[in-house]
Amino acid sequence: MADLDETGTDQGRGSVYRVAGALTITRAATTQREIDALPDPITIDLSDINRMDTVGAWIIYRTVRDRGAKVVGASHDEVSLLKQVSEFDKPVQVHPEEKPGFLRALQELGEWVTEAGVTMLGLLGFFGATLIGFANIIRRPKRFRTNAVIQRFDVVGVRALGIIGLMSFLIGVVIAQQGSVQLAQFGAEVYTINLIGRITVRELGTLMTAIMVAGRSGSAFAAQLGTMKITEEIDAMRTIGVSPVEALVIPRMIASIVMMPLLAFWAMLTALIGGGIFVWLDLGIPPLTYVQRLQEVIPITDIWVGLIKAPVFGFIIALAGCFQGMLVEGDSEQVGTRTTMAVVQSIFLVIVLDAVFAVFFSSIGWV
Template identity: 70%
Template sequence: MASQSLSGKGDDNADHCYSCVGTLTISRAATTEREIAAMADGMTIDLSGISKMDTVGAWLVYRAVRDRGAKVIGESKAVRGLLEQVAEADRPVRVIPDKRGGMGGGIEELGAWVAETGRMLLGLLGFFGAVLIGFFNVAKRPRRFRLNAVVQRFDVVGVRALGIIGLMTFLIGIVIGQQGAVQLEAFGAEVYTINLIGRLSVRELATLMTAIMVAGRSGSAFAAQIGTMKLTEEIDAMRTIGVSPIEALVIPRMMAAIIMMPLLSFFAMIMSMLGGGVFCWIYLGIPPAIFIQRIQEVVPITDLFVGLIKAPVFGFIIALAGCFQGMLVESNAEEVGLRTTNAVVQSIFMVIVLDAVFAVFFSSVGWS
């Protein structure tokens, strides 16, 4: 490490000239700052003896020039360039004002939320277009379709979700039966509890609850997996070697969600009616044979179609939101957690909105 001496010149201008010799780096910053502070304003700083300078040393010299009117002489080309860079970087920092309270602050926050939501929807729409192009390219060149990746996602999205979905919908069937029986018992119409269990399970709750569970399990996993790959620059590496991330990562996950959602929804319908049947058998004394016969009479086939038609659409939305949020990860690991949370919230919100749209649509076409 080069030695350094920092002192005043021993001539007539000693009180106004500060000579630097050797290195002017962060290791000598405190000493240099004290010695410059001891000099008079309007001093001359001689940098002809400098062999090495870092940004901290350049900042000390620049600050003396800016605040105390110092003059720099003898600097080399490299030192002059570093001083110019420090001068260019010396810009006022934008201070974020304190949030306003009251109605004005609330309106401002609402406006910011609306603007952020609009940007998010616009980005989601662009990502949806990129996915459609990816599907078109795969359909045009079937050899690019990654069957192994899709089958692997079948296991993650479908097979490993059977346990939690089955248990949850079984308990939901019991809850529907219990609440329905309590209300109908007052009118002596406990038998209609079977109608309530059958139609609610097949038409609405089984598919909706399955979508919510898949969003929490698989949607979050999609966002976390792709976000981590984005963070470790694996996706950039894929683009470098000519592999489309949409075709390699997004489409297999979407195909798995679209195909598995109807199967999981049908399984959830069976488990929900099974839970309701167990409740009716134990609490109401309705034998399983009567329960099954009644279910066949009161649940129209259109209810099954409604539930199974909605399922793949919900699967597509869940996979789209999860992959989209994963692709938005930029800088750090905290971003992965944030985007994973956003993926779950966004997908559940869109699933519920679409469920309401489907309810209105099917009622308007007579499937009520």
């Protein structure tokens, strides 16, 4: 317990508060009351003190700050503790200062650009790790996991045929219906077949398939790898000398690259069937005429454009899904967050690449 020695006043010096023993939390209330009762100016004498904790230092510091007290007789340790207390004496702002709307928008834009740049650098690094994994498999073919690839063929391709076929069929019907309504204003309903054939084979067949695969398979890749990160299965694989890239990432990438052209062709076919049924029932154009017209209006380059883009889109979807899955850390909430980011990132990159492909094929004359 602190032995709080005599306090007194002197006409020349003012009040003197002498402390002997320990100045700790156990005597904080008493010490504060005694100091508050003294008139200014106050001199606090710490020459006889043997121990002082943070609470005691705060009382002394606050007296110096608020009442201009003078401290004498403090040792080096006590002076150091008082300095530390003063460094942490900063005003706390409960409600942050509201910035102008323009500055807030500029700050959010800067944060978004920074985050996008960091993500793109991480994606580029993951792409490099994937290339190294492919190179290792080429040098050591026995490390190639055939069963895993075949299983991914089934998940990415075979099980997606139903939903992609139905979606593409309905898209073909919608294109035919909307196109015929607009072209009817000019008496050119027959050109609905041109619209269905060109837009389906060249763009929508591959693009809509990529969006569906990103939402279906890309999200699954991120969720699966993210769950394996949380359960430390990936760390266990590294411990036993198995590369997660070779065992988990590459089979998914191969499946996406191989199955995307097949799914895109299937989407083109079902969309053309949907459009053909509509023009047969609504415009009275028989199926034979429809097929003959498609052969006339669809150049072979349109088919090549769609099929060339498909494996690139598949690679991007698998890359983004696996990359986000490998970034999962902490808890299960991260799995949902990274899965959402994988889908958004995949679709964004697919659309950007589709625009790049459109400019490229137009520049080489494939229009």
